[in-house]
Amino acid sequence: MNQKTATIIIFLTFFLIINTIGCIDDVAGGPDIRIDDWRMNEGFGLSQGAYVDVTYTLVNNGNVDGTVDVVIDVERRGITKRTEIVPANTRISDTIRADSSVEGGKVVIRLENQRRV
Numbered sequence: 001m002n003q004k005t006a007t008i009i010i011f012l013t014f015f016l017i018i019n020t021i022g023c024i025d026d027v028a029g030g031p032d033i034r035i036d037d038w039r040m041n042e043g044f045g046l047s048q049g050a051y052v053d054v055t056y057t058l059v060n061n062g063n064v065d066g067t068v069d070v071v072i073d074v075e076r077r078g079i080t081k082r083t084e085i086v087p088a089n090t091r092i093s094d095t096i097r098a099d100s101s102v103e104g105g106k107v108v109i110r111l112e113n114q115r116r117v
Contacts (some may be wrong), residue, residue, distance in 0.1 A: 029062055031114055033068045035109060066097075069084075073110070
């Protein structure tokens with residue numbers, strides 16, 4: 001085997017290794033976190049005033065664990081945010097209590113900053 005053949009073999013081996021690593025990463029993909037269900041209950045407490053309890057279920061259809069910021073936006077009151085970890089191919093449920101200035105205000109739930117763990 002001459003030097004030129006050895007160089008070509010080394011190059012092709014290196015290329016195959018790099019290409020294989022890329023394919024493994026592509027197969028793994030990323031998290032695919034979505035809101036599966038959510039509901040809210042309004043309440044009032046003497047020590048905390050008006051509030052809403054937002055219960056939600058997140059599902060991760062991706063092949064890797066992920067994190068996501070769950071954002072609850074209550075009309076005229078502001079935003080409450082919580083970061084959730086959702087393992088691959090699972091679902092989780094949780095509840096966030098958010099301040100509410102008045103009963104019957106619009107409540108929006110959304111996901112932000114989805115990323116791998």
